[in-house]
Amino acid sequence: MKVQGANVFITGANRGIGLALARRARDLGAAKVYAGMRNTAGFSEPGLIPVQIDVTDEASVQAAVRAAGDVTILINNAGIGAVKPDALDPGVEAQSREMFETNYFGVVRVTQAFAPVLTQAAKSAIVNVLSSVTWLPAPFLTAYAASKAAAWSYTNSLRQTMQATSTSVLALHVHFVDTDMTRLFDAPKTQPDDVAQQTLAALEAGQVELFADDTARAAKATLSSEHALYLAPQPAH
Template sequence: MKIENAVVLVTGANRGIGLAFARELLARGARKVYAGARDPATITPQAGLQALRLDVNNPSDVAAAAALASDVTLVINNAGIAQPGGFLADDSEEVTRRLFETNFFAMLRVSKTFAPVLQANGGGALLNVLSVASWVNGGELAAYSASKSAAWSLTNALRYELAAQKTQVLGLHMGYVDTDLTRGFDVPKTSPEQIVRRALDGLEAGADEVLADEITQHVKQSMTADRPGYLPPQA
């Protein structure tokens, strides 16, 4: 998938990784970027950028976006939410349902709705923003990790289902990124710009998966160890 002259939809494009995607795509020569956000007024105007009202949890918004953005060749499923807490917390069922609605079901909805659009435009590509939390769940972000595990499985299934229409499907995994989502977490973070550059490099190289930082690479490598990285350290 080449970025130059591509027409791209980015969900959650008003800040963080989504905003970084929109800027880098235009810098690499994308012809147009549809910047999806619940409130289009939060999108900073820029040449080549078209603000698009898109609440990914609203089926009507997603359908309207597909009708308007019928020239899209690349969809970036970036919109996501997080909330700290473990599964034994009093509100864990409510929190888990809310996070799955955005992080899994909305990704499914957007992918399913835009698959025919990508097919009509030659196949194109689908890039799903995942996380190292797809593989590791330490309990501090229990529902978020579970939703990202489900999104990883969704991404893997879509890769098979969309192969016949020649749609490239890329899963982007990363650790903590310096965005509003991770504000308050006192941990090492990578800039969204660096994550996005690595993601788009991988996309253009035809990759199926991008491990965008060192911690993600380490965790993936540990999956085949005698004691995999998703298990807690032994006492």
């Protein structure tokens, strides 16, 4: 799936990974780059078309589809994160509901809304931005990790569903990226521009999964091992 000439829609594109992806798509020659965000006020970036979208609101999502009815690449990037001390914290249930509404149901909602548009194209693609914490237990990220694990499972089912169509599905797995969401974490971080470059290169190469850093690669590689990282993770940062 070539980015050049494609019409790309990216959720959560006002900053971080989303903005880096939008800029990279523009630089690769995308015909249109729709930058989806909850609040478009004050957003000004050459070559990017701001579109209001709240992935937790069905009416907002449907309005975005009407505004960008020619999309050929959808990138589900919008996400939220928060911490609690551990898995037994009384606030984990409420926090889980909040995480799932954006990080899981948001992906489902946006994907289903854009699917009729995507499948009309001769060639199209969906990219879901996931996380290595799917396989790396970190008690302080219990709710976030669960929502990303659910999104990974949905992505795998979606890939199978779309096999009979023109739409490919790419899962991006990444550990900590140097964005506002991780600013309080003292740990090695990948740069958003590097993630964006890898992601769109993987899309063009026809990959179905991308592990954008050493931590994500190591976590996935141990899944079948007796000493899998999800059973004996490294100390959380």
